[in-house]
Each structure stands twice: as structure tokens, then as C-alpha cells.
Amino acid sequence: MKEAFGNLAGLKSSQILSLERLYRRRIPPVEFCSHDLAARLVELSGDLRRQIGILVNRAGSVEYVIVGDEKGLVIPELRDYPLGKRAMRGLRLIHTHLKNEAVSEDDLTDLSLLRLDLLAALLYTPGKNQIYAQLAWLSPDQRGTGTTLDPVAPLEQIDLDCIHFIPELEADLEKAALTVSKTRDALERAILISVTTSGTRQEAEDSMAELRELARTAQVEALDEFIQRPKNLNPRFLMGEGMMRDVVIRAMQRGASMLIFDQELTPAQIRSISAMTELKVIDRSQLILDIFARRAKTLDGKVQVELAQLKYLLPRLTGRGVQMSRLMGGIGGRGPGETKLETDRRRIRDRIASLERELKELSQGRDQRRKQRVKAGVPIISIVGYTNAGKSTLLNTLTRSEVFTEDLLFATLDTSTRRLRFPREREVIITDTVGFIRSLPKSLLGAFKATLEEMRDADLLLHVVDATHPRFEDQIVQVRTILTELELGDKPELLVYNKSDLLNEMRKKDTVAFLRVRQSARTQNSVTVSARDRKSLAPLIDELQRRFWPETEEPVLK
Structure with missing residues (x-):
């Protein structure tokens, strides 16, 4: 015989046996609860001075018997009835209330959290033969799912055809959930x-x-x-x-x-x-x-x-x-x-070890390519910055390439390397790197390994800033903090304030914000560009030439 769940402390063996015998009961599938079973639950609850509940499946079989205290009961984990993608659990809760109180907030919480088919409170009234009950169930609304609460009524007056009511309710809930999910393309x-x-x-x-x-x-x-x-x-x-x-x-x-x-x-x-x-x-x-x-x-x-x-x-x-x-x-x-x-x-650890070996081999290949670039004496620039600041767009415009760009965070993950040619047969290697973000956990830094290797070999970091972002100063600090944590804080840096094409509109709408950007750009010894407009990049090109090729013959970085 199945065991009862919950607060069994202090109960006699005979009382526990009486509770376990509830598993033998069956409810006609059309009814939410038979009068005989409701009367037995109320009787046991009154004798034990504890709330008693049963979870009943749609065939009318009792699947769980639960004992609580005077105020409530705790429903056990329903492992045999996983919710999955269904709108409802396939179980209804019928339980007693010792103080003749109606359905409580805790009851409605259980109904919503567990997605029960139905919830019924049987009101215990000492000395009265008539049993009163109150029903509650989930109901579809414009936002998805709400709850419906029936008024308290004598048990014999509650006429609910569970065979038809519960499947129809489940279909309505699934339809409502589908309607909500179609509001946008989100998966x-x-x-x-x-x-x-x-x-x-x-x-x-x-x-x-x-x-x-x-x-x-x-x-x-x-x-x-x-x-x-x-x-x-x-x-x-x-x-x-x-x-x-x-x-x-x-x-x-x-x-x-x-x-x-x-x-x-x-x-x-x-x-x-x-x-x-x-x-x-x-x-x-x-x-x-x-x-x-x-x-x-x-x-x-x-x-x-x-x-x-x-x-x-x-x-x-x-x-x-x-x-x-x-x-x-x-x-x-x-x-x-x-x-x-x-x-x-164990197998996951084995997989981790295998991936680490594979990554080491890939790293050796990258190392060989970087050594060849260093041997050729070609200066290396890494574009860094906060995610979605316009780094890939800048690389595309500078080198006339087609690195993937989109108005999304982390649109770039894989490192992209291009050559940027200057007059007099001069060139640099320029690398786009994954964007940084605030509060980046150290556990994720492993996903930046290729980016970090490229930045360590860089002669200059182009730090791209979204000048139109309301918290651009904080983003600058965040990027510099991460660079310092990665032991790259001493790398030469050139701040590039991006989206200059939007600054005139900013000046009209928010003069204070515009002045903040202009003042910051002046004090940071930076250049201001629009990564989408090649003509606006002339100051950046001039600054790169000045840094790598001053009046001396050999490329020297200031």
C-alpha cells in the first residue's frame, strides 16, 4: 500500500493506516469528489486536527495522500506527474480547512505553481452534517493565465462535469498561451x-x-x-x-x-x-x-x-x-x-579534457601565424570596446571587408583579422575582437581565449566607444577594468568615439548629454568618427600614421 506524505509525527499506527486506506478510494471521473469521500476526509481531519488533502488523477484514482497541520499542508514533489509542455498537471487537489475558512492565498499559489487541474477546499464545521466546499481553477486571460474562484456552496449543490470541464479548460489555456507566444518572434x-x-x-x-x-x-x-x-x-x-x-x-x-x-x-x-x-x-x-x-x-x-x-x-x-x-x-x-x-x-570531465587538448592545438596554429606577422615587422592593432559599440562596423569600413554586424550584443564572437594599407606601401594588421560587458564572470573568460591572445600581441588597442550611449563613461571604465584584470592595462590605447553622425540630433534633444560627450572626447585625447562613413575616418587614419610612422623611416609606436 502507498504511504501517506507530510506531517505524520505523533500519529498512531491505526491513524496512519486509516489515511493510507484513502488510496483505495475511487471517484467517478465525472465528479470532482464523491460525497462519501468528502465526508471521510472531513471526519479524519476533525479527529486528527490537521488538514488532510488528496491528489486525484483524471481517472478518479487517489495518487497522493497528504497530511498537514491546522493551517496548511505541503504538497510533495510530483515526480510521477511532470508538467512538461502541458497546460495542466493532470491532478486535482481536494483538501480540508479546519477553521471553516475559504480558499486561501496559499491555496491559489499551489494552484498556479503546480498547474493543478482543480483545487477544492472542504470546510470543516463541527456538529454539522452538511459539507460546504469552494472550488478554484486556472483560467485564461489576456496576459496568459489567471485564476477563477467559485463561491462557497453546499457540496451537493456543486454540479461540475469533470470529464468535459477539465479537457476544455486545458484546451483554452493552451490556446491562450499560444496567443501570448505569438506576440513576437521570440522562441x-x-x-x-x-x-x-x-x-x-x-x-x-x-x-x-x-x-x-x-x-x-x-x-x-x-x-x-x-x-x-x-x-x-x-x-x-x-x-x-x-x-x-x-x-x-x-x-x-x-x-x-x-x-x-x-x-x-x-x-x-x-x-x-x-x-x-x-x-x-x-x-x-x-x-x-x-x-x-x-x-x-x-x-x-x-x-x-x-x-x-x-x-x-x-x-x-x-x-x-x-x-x-x-x-x-x-x-x-x-x-x-x-x-x-x-x-x-566523469564523461563530462573527459570531454572537457578533450576540448582543452583540441584548443591547445588550435592555439599553436594561431601562435605560428602571429609569429609570422611579428617577424614581418607589421604593426598589429586590436579593436576593443564594449559590446555593440560598433567595432565590426569600423573594421568593415576601414578595410572594405564584410565582417558580420548587427544591432545585437555579442554580434561578433570569432576573431576577424584584416590588413589595412596606408600610402607608401605601408600596412598594419587590424583585428576585431569580441565585445566586453559589465560584470563579466571570470568563468566566461575561457571563451575569449583567441581574443586575448590577439590583444596580447597588439601594438595598439583601438578602444571604440558608443558616444550616444547614456552611460558611455561607465562603459569605458568597464572595458579598462577588464583589460587591467587581463594584464593588458599597460597597452597603448586610442579612444575612438563612434556614431558622430548622431551627435547633432543628440545636441538638439539633450544638450547636457552632448556636452558630456564633447568634453570627454577632448580630455581623453581621442578621435571622433562615424564607423559607417568612410570619409569621417580621416582623423583616425592620420592618428594611426602619426603613431606608427612619424618622421623616422622605421615604424615606431609612440
Whole structure:
């Protein structure tokens, strides 16, 4: 016989046996609960002074018997009834309320989080033969999913044909979810979450705006955003557990398929949040890795990304079954592939070792090519800067090449190298590199290996800045901070303020912002260009010639 779940402490063997006998009961599939079973639940609940609940499948069989306390009960993990892509779980909860109270907020939370077919509260009233009940169920609305609450009524007056009602409701929910998903071309839909105790509110909002752009780049539709700045971070959920439940309910209501955190989550935090919801849970690092996997085109880039992904995922592969499946696949699981990620930890470590050997061989090939360039005495320039600042566009315009560009973060991942010719048979090697981003975790730096090698050999760093970005000064600082962390802070640098073609419009709309840009450009000893307009690059070309070829015959870098 199946065992009862929950709060069994202090119960006699005979009482536990009475609870387990509930598994023998069957409800006619057309009814939500038979009168005899409801009466037995109320009787047992009154005797034990504890809430009692049963989870019943659509065939009318009792799948779980749950015992709580006077105030509520905790539903166990429903491993035998995974939600998957279905709109509803296939189980309905029938439980008692000892204080004659109606359906509670906790009840509605369970209904939404677990996607139950139906929820029924049986109201216990001592000394009365009549049983009252209240029903609640999920209902489609314009945002995705809401809840409907029936009024309290005598049990015999509730006329609900479950055989027809539940499948029709499920079809309506699936239709509503499909309607919401078609609002844009995004493959997945997410709620964005930021929980931080450091920095200002403005900094948190700026970071959230960047997370929104990362989501857009990964083709994820951001349905809603939550920013919380508590005094202390919750070690299990970052935010408080109650707030986390509210966010999950909101995500279910909006038809989201995942939660994306702006902060890097520990393996324990991912497990705790995943235990609360079947939504996919990823963090900023995993989202960036997904974008890297999308952008990597060369063998070198693909190997780097797969290696970085496996190193990131290895400590997080402690869950099993549903939890593990939610960590892989789709957004956050692109690149290595589901078959690799479902192997055991030893095989993943073997794969990491194999990729590291392959990457070492590729690195040796790059090293040989760089030595040949150095031997030829050709100066080397690396274009660096914040992501989406216009680096690839500048390379294309300077060299008349066709490196992939797009108004997305990390549009460039693979390193691109071109020759830039000057008068009098002079030339330089110019390399486009992957863009940087704030709070880049050190665990992701492995995906920048080729970029870092190119920058270490560079004679000059062209630091491209999006002059129209409202936080361009912060982006300059972020890039320089990362360069310092990579021991590249002493490299000669030339700041290139990009998008000069938009500055006149900025001056009309926001004079203060325009003056900030102009003052910064003057004090930084920089050049201002429009990467799309070759004619505007003349000051940059002149400055490069001055730096590499002053009046002496041999190329010398100042």
C-alpha cells in the first residue's frame, strides 16, 4: 500500500493506516469528489486536527495522500506527474480547512505553481452534517493565465462535469498561451530578475536594461522585470521565499517559460528555485554563453564556447530527472547538446579534457601565424570596446571587408583579422575582437581565449566607444577594468568615439548629454568618427600614421 506524505509525527499506527486506506478510494471521473469521500476526509481531519488533502488523477484514482497541520499542508514533489509542455498537471487537489475558512492565498499559489487541474477546499464545521466546499481553477486571460474562484456552496449543490470541464479548460489555456507566444518572434519568453545589495537603483536599472538586450539577442521575449534591493541576499533564493513565489506566479500568469537572473546563481540556488517551479532557471552567465554558442562560426570559436559551457554546467549537474532537464536544452543549453549534458560527471570531465587538448592545438596554429606577422615587422592593432559599440562596423569600413554586424550584443564572437594599407606601401594588421560587458564572470573568460591572445600581441588597442550611449563613461571604465584584470592595462590605447553622425540630433534633444560627450572626447585625447562613413575616418587614419610612422623611416609606436 502507498504511504501517506507530510506531517505524520505523533500519529498512531491505526491513524496512519486509516489515511493510507484513502488510496483505495475511487471517484467517478465525472465528479470532482464523491460525497462519501468528502465526508471521510472531513471526519479524519476533525479527529486528527490537521488538514488532510488528496491528489486525484483524471481517472478518479487517489495518487497522493497528504497530511498537514491546522493551517496548511505541503504538497510533495510530483515526480510521477511532470508538467512538461502541458497546460495542466493532470491532478486535482481536494483538501480540508479546519477553521471553516475559504480558499486561501496559499491555496491559489499551489494552484498556479503546480498547474493543478482543480483545487477544492472542504470546510470543516463541527456538529454539522452538511459539507460546504469552494472550488478554484486556472483560467485564461489576456496576459496568459489567471485564476477563477467559485463561491462557497453546499457540496451537493456543486454540479461540475469533470470529464468535459477539465479537457476544455486545458484546451483554452493552451490556446491562450499560444496567443501570448505569438506576440513576437521570440522562441522563448522570460521574466527578468535582478536582486542586488550593492550599487544604486540607477545602476541596477542600467544592468537590467543590459540584461534585456542580452535576452533580445538570444531571441527571448522579456515579458516582465523585477528589481529588488534587499538589505541582505537570501542564500537560497536571492530574494525572500515569499517574493520568489510571487515572481513565479507572475511568470505563470504571463505565460513565461523561464526565469533569467541578472546575478550569477550558485548551484544550490538553482536547485532551490527549480524545486519551487518547473520553469527553466538560468542566470546572466548562462544567457551569455547561449549567445556565444549562437555566434560562434569557426571551429576555434565553437570549441571555446563548448568548453566554457561544460565548465560552467559541471558543478550544476547535481540534480536528476526533471531538474536536470530544465537546466539543459534551448536557451542556456545550446552548443554542447543535450546528449553530452546528460552523461555522467566523469564523461563530462573527459570531454572537457578533450576540448582543452583540441584548443591547445588550435592555439599553436594561431601562435605560428602571429609569429609570422611579428617577424614581418607589421604593426598589429586590436579593436576593443564594449559590446555593440560598433567595432565590426569600423573594421568593415576601414578595410572594405564584410565582417558580420548587427544591432545585437555579442554580434561578433570569432576573431576577424584584416590588413589595412596606408600610402607608401605601408600596412598594419587590424583585428576585431569580441565585445566586453559589465560584470563579466571570470568563468566566461575561457571563451575569449583567441581574443586575448590577439590583444596580447597588439601594438595598439583601438578602444571604440558608443558616444550616444547614456552611460558611455561607465562603459569605458568597464572595458579598462577588464583589460587591467587581463594584464593588458599597460597597452597603448586610442579612444575612438563612434556614431558622430548622431551627435547633432543628440545636441538638439539633450544638450547636457552632448556636452558630456564633447568634453570627454577632448580630455581623453581621442578621435571622433562615424564607423559607417568612410570619409569621417580621416582623423583616425592620420592618428594611426602619426603613431606608427612619424618622421623616422622605421615604424615606431609612440
